[in-house]
Amino acid sequence: MDCFEPIRRINSRGGCAPHLSIRFDSHLFSIDTSRSPKSCIQPDAYLITHAHSDHFGRSAMLSPKAIASVETARALEIRYGRRYAGRTFAVGESIMVDGVEVRTHPTGHTIGSTAFSWKTETGESILVTGDVKDYSSLPHCDFLVAEANYGDPYDPSCVFEDDLAGFFEALESGASFGAYAFGKAQRAVALMRAMGYRDEIGMDEQSLILTRELMKDAAGPLTEVNGGGTNVVTPWNLSHVRSQNKYFLTGRRDTSYPTIQLSDHLDFRGLMRMIEHISPEEVLVYHPEGKRASMMAYHLKQCGMQTTSLDLIEKFFR
Numbered sequence: 264m265d266c267f268e269p270i271r272r273i274n275s276r277g278g279c280a281p282h283l284s285i286r287f288d289s290h291l292f293s294i295d296t297s298r299s300p301k302s303c304i305q306p307d308a309y310l311i312t313h314a315h316s317d318h319f320g321r322s323a324m325l326s327p328k329a330i331a332s333v334e335t336a337r338a339l340e341i342r343y344g345r346r347y348a349g350r351t352f353a354v355g356e357s358i359m360v361d362g363v364e365v366r367t368h369p370t371g372h373t374i375g376s377t378a379f380s381w382k383t384e385t386g387e388s389i390l391v392t393g394d395v396k397d398y399s400s401l402p403h404c405d406f407l408v409a410e411a412n413y414g415d416p417y418d419p420s421c422v423f424e425d426d427l428a429g430f431f432e433a434l435e436s437g438a439s440f441g442a443y444a445f446g447k448a449q450r451a452v453a454l455m456r457a458m459g460y461r462d463e464i465g466m467d468e469q470s471l472i473l474t475r476e477l478m479k480d481a482a483g484p485l486t487e488v489n490g491g492g493t494n495v496v497t498p499w500n501l502s503h504v505r506s507q508n509k510y511f512l513t514g515r516r517d518t519s520y521p522t523i524q525l526s527d528h529l530d531f532r533g534l535m536r537m538i539e540h541i542s543p544e545e546v547l548v549y550h551p552e553g554k555r556a557s558m559m560a561y562h563l564k565q566c567g568m569q570t571t572s573l574d575l576i577e578k579f580f581r
């Protein structure tokens with residue numbers, strides 16, 4: 264699509280900075296990338312879709328040109344112990360950047376996770392997804408920049424279903440759970456409350472601070488590890504937990520604890536449904552870099568869709 268130009272920054276070592284920027288009309292937006300050095304071309308804004316480290320908010324958060332949801336900005340501050348220097352928005356609201364409206368859409372991947380969309384002066388639309396668990400709030404667009412965390416149709420681990428029944432059963436049995444502090448831990452607590460669990464939930468320090476601050480009252484009563492009827496702790500702290508049954512909430516298979524499948528992501532089928540829902544004319548697969556993105560781009564091409572991936576972008580700036 265000619266109106267949108269995906270472009271990558273070359274960093275000081277000669278390699279590509281993470282992810283990409285999009286140029287349209289007279290604008291340049293960088294997405295999920297690290298800051299450009301002062302001597303380099305500066306984008307209109309650094310958009311941060313969420314606070315996971317592979318989306319580079321740790322670097323972008325230090326720029327006054329950073330744009331992130333209130334929750335993402337706070338999560339970055341807690342995780343990295345630095346002050347967020349940019350602007351914030353409430354997910355679902357628009358934010359103006361140099362006279363352009365940037366619309367924001369929830370994706371259900373983490374608390375505060377956001378997709379961004381814009382319209383050009385001539386009315387074409389673009390959407391960048393970030394990581395997605397729930398695509399129902401994403402609008403139609405002409406040019407889609409999509410994630411592909413589980414985008415490889417030939418990899419059996421890219422097709423899965425959350426084991427909510429297994430999670431409920433484990434919770435009833437008094438088990439405790441290993442979950443990464445940002446994202447999975449809040450998903451686990453939200454699910455427990457939705458399943459009717461009212462007792463205190465024990466959490467280790469990072470998980471406790473993040474869950475209290477990001478979920479507020481919806482988290483219900485939280486306490487320190489072993490202080491309640493169950494625990495949600497980072498996986499390496501599961502050994503300190505007194506419960507008899509312990510599970511790691513993950514799709515990974517290489518763990519020493521039994522696992523319960525609970526994902527922050529769409530699986531391959533979900534990604535395909537998302538693309539159908541958005542029904543773009545062209546797709547650029549942008550995350551994660553590497554095989555998964557290429558395989559999904561290849562699959563979409565086979566389905567007759569105009570598709571490209573990050574490794575095929577040929578425009579660069581410094």
Ligand SMILES: [Zn+2]
Pocket residue numbers: 313315372394
């Ligand atoms: Zn993520």
